[in-house]
Amino acid sequence: KSFMLTGDMPLPLLGNKLAAGVVAQRESIGLYRNITAGLQCGYKITTGRSSSVTLAVQAGIIDNEFRWSERELPESDAASDEAGDIPIEDQRHSAVDLSLGAFYNSRHFWAGVSVTHLNRSQVTLDVDGDGDNAVAFNAGRKFYLMVGGxxxxxxxxxxxxxxxxxxxxxxxxxxxxxxxxxxxxxxxxxxxxxxxxxxxxxxxxxxxxxxxxxxxxxxxxxxxxxxxxxxxxxxxxxxxxxxxxxxxxxxxxxxxx
Incomplete structure (x- = not known):
């Protein structure tokens, strides 16, 4: 399941050329959950009577969680786990995330370019606390190009x-x-x-x-x-x-x- 919330508004600064935005997204599958959230700031440059270019930056977090406490195990597996190798506590970790973008808009044409996870954030979930069974989630950079009319x-x-x-x-x-x-x-x-x-x-x-x-x-x-x-x-x-x-x-x- 996925859920996304976005919003944006102009700011009364620098001749109304600044704008702010917020984006939050939650994805879940099974016991795994991922949340990304960020604040945005854009600067608008007028390039013609009906055209403009907006440059923007986004700063936020990536939050990953694995809910071991909600797992369901067959009785045979639970009984055989005498050493406690199967985790019972939820694992959660966060990391800083950065993105950049630029957008051109006119009456009959628009185009945008952006890069997400600019700093290649890494979130590590340590199952047993000693690093032996740690799982790392790497948010690799993604590049986007969109055009339309x-x-x-x-x-x-x-x-x-x-x-x-x-x-x-x-x-x-x-x-x-x-x-x-x-x-x-x-x-x-x-x-x-x-x-x-x-x-x-x-x-x-x-x-x-x-x-x-x-x-x-x-x-x-x-x-x-x-x-x-x-x-x-x-x-x-x-x-x-x-x-x-x-x-x-x-x-x-x-x-x-």
């Missing part, structure tokens, strides 16, 4: 939004292609394809300051072809922030002007 269809309320994402590490390069169609900046639908992995159906809606979405992934790789796929739901809410002088006109209501 917004193509309006003349004399209609439809827009085509293609995009591509590439991810690379020391061992392999993977990619995803996505094609979305949006109607009246309200409803959108699309399909996505991940190299040697899966295909996905995407649906979503945007109204007022709320956006919601749903995707269904169907794995096409041989190793998981018998699976039923996975579902993902996400949502968000935009809040208007006013950092200017409040109540600048000196009244609260037309009745008590």
């Amino acid at each position: 917004n193509i309006p269809i003349k004399n209609t309320l439809f827009e085509i939004q293609p995009s591509m994402l590439l991810r690379a590490d020391r061992d392999r390069v993977t990619g995803q292609l996505t094609a979305r169609v949006r109607y009246n900046r309200f409803l959108w639908a699309g399909v996505a394809w991940r190299h040697d992995d899966a295909v996905a159906l995407l649906l979503g809606a945007e109204f007022s300051n709320i956006f919601i979405g749903y995707s269904y992934d169907r794995v096409v790789a041989d190793v998981s072809r018998r699976g039923r796929g996975s579902h993902e739901v996400w949502g968000g809410y935009k809040v208007k922030l006013d950092f200017g002088p409040r109540n600048r006109y000196g009244h609260k209501s037309i009745r008590i002007m």
